[in-house]
Amino acid sequence: MANTETALKEAITIEGAIGAALVDYTSGMALGTIGGGKEFDLTVAAAGNTDVVRSKVRTMEHLGLKDEIEDILITLGTQYHLIRLMKGRGSNGLFLYLALDKDRANLAMARHQLKKIEAELDV
Amino acid sequence: MTAAPTAVSPMLLRLAEERATGVLVRDHGALYLADGQVVHAESPAAPGIEVLLTAGGRLAPEGWQEAVTRAGARREVARFLVDSGQVADGEMEICHLGALHDAAFFALAPGSGPTRFRYGVAHWIGAVRPVPAVAVAREARRRRGLLDSVWPHSEVDTAPLRCRPSGHGATATPRQRTLLELADGVRTPSAIARAVGRPAFNTLLEVRRMAAAGLVETPSDPAVPDPAPLPAWVADFAVDPDIALLRRLRDALEASL
Numbered sequence: 001m002a003n004t005e006t007a008l009k010e011a012i013t014i015e016g017a018i019g020a021a022l023v024d025y026t027s028g029m030a031l032g033t034i035g036g037g038k039e040f041d042l043t044v045a046a047a048g049n050t051d052v053v054r055s056k057v058r059t060m061e062h063l064g065l066k067d068e069i070e071d072i073l074i075t076l077g078t079q080y081h082l083i084r085l086m087k088g089r090g091s092n093g094l095f096l097y098l099a100l101d102k103d104r105a106n107l108a109m110a111r112h113q114l115k116k117i118e119a120e121l122d123v
Numbered sequence: 124m125t126a127a128p129t130a131v132s133p134m135l136l137r138l139a140e141e142r143a144t145g146v147l148v149r150d151h152g153a154l155y156l157a158d159g160q161v162v163h164a165e166s167p168a169a170p171g172i173e174v175l176l177t178a179g180g181r182l183a184p185e186g187w188q189e190a191v192t193r194a195g196a197r198r199e200v201a202r203f204l205v206d207s208g209q210v211a212d213g214e215m216e217i218c219h220l221g222a223l224h225d226a227a228f229f230a231l232a233p234g235s236g237p238t239r240f241r242y243g244v245a246h247w248i249g250a251v252r253p254v255p256a257v258a259v260a261r262e263a264r265r266r267r268g269l270l271d272s273v274w275p276h277s278e279v280d281t282a283p284l285r286c287r288p289s290g291h292g293a294t295a296t297p298r299q300r301t302l303l304e305l306a307d308g309v310r311t312p313s314a315i316a317r318a319v320g321r322p323a324f325n326t327l328l329e330v331r332r333m334a335a336a337g338l339v340e341t342p343s344d345p346a347v348p349d350p351a352p353l354p355a356w357v358a359d360f361a362v363d364p365d366i367a368l369l370r371r372l373r374d375a376l377e378a379s380l
Contacts, residue, residue: 027266029266
């Protein structure tokens with residue numbers, strides 16, 4: 001049974017990972033972060049990306065889509081940003097956020113690993 | 124109305140520097156420190172961790188009661204719940220952090236009366252994951268800024284939630300509808316948060332969003348009552364708890380069970 005720290009430590013070992021965060025998407029608070037640095041403030045990224053998730057959830061409601069978001073991929077020139085929504089019984093609006101270096105990352109692998117981390121965290 | 128840009132509580136930062144252990148009591152809540160780090164927080168305006176844990180049936184109320192009875196005296200309630208397999212490790216951490224920051228937001232509300240500190244007091248929930256005091260203060264400030272960026276009228280935070288007649292196109296999200304269903308003209312956002320078992324801040328944020336969208340009324344009268352202050356006895360507890368007396372009480376209670 002993983003806690004948030006081990007989950008994040010595992011996330012940062014994903015090939016090409018720059019930083020990762022576990023975020024409460026209602027409040028925009030990062031419950032935990034790993035990596036990042038001066039040029040990449042993960043708490044700012046966490047707060048900002050809650051708007052991305054909220055906006056997509058809202059759009060799906062407007063479209064009448066009865067479905068759930070598994071993950072959201074944002075592709076930059078040099079990075080991938082991966083948002084994985086957590087589905088556990090208690091994860092009332094949590095998501096895992098992972099920033100990857102595009103040159104070093106294997107996107108398919110990273111998605112798979114992030115899914116596994118989510119399952120292990122099991123909140 | 125808006126948060127002061129200055130430090131939320133200079134005393135908190137000073138206590139963090141001197142690595143103090145004890146409880147910081149302000150008008151709208153209390154922060155528990157261990158070695159200068161925040162280990163727990165409570166506020167009458169925020170649902171306690173037991174509400175968040177038992178909401179939605181994640182933990183049976185009896186399970187919580189049992190944990191308090193068996194591990195409360197040795198201040199290991201959280202540990203007990205995890206070790207007995209009732210709450211997963213990660214779940215406990217996330218729930219505890221949620222409760223901590225939620226209560227801290229109210230406890231650190233700007234200008235909320237005098238601040239007192241009792242050295243040596245520990246909370247019975249026990250060690251989960253300590254948070255640096257600066258991080259708690261920063262998060263409380265961020266939250267205040269976020270609320271004001273959504274709808275800069277803090278009156279809606281403490282007034283009873285009242286729906287506005289619809290007809291102007293705005294629709295509530297499912298999450299917001301849950302809150303609106305409980306808006307009976309008496310319940311405040313804090314009371315609604317407790318009823319649905321969600322953090323009070325999350326509810327405030329939704330309420331401000333709904334106020335901005337015209338779905339709920341923003342009271343024109345700013346003279347609304349403050350959220351319930353902490354009962355006076357909280358600050359009056361003895362510096363030296365009478366351990367012997369507490370032990371005798373516990374033994375007597377256990378014997379009578």
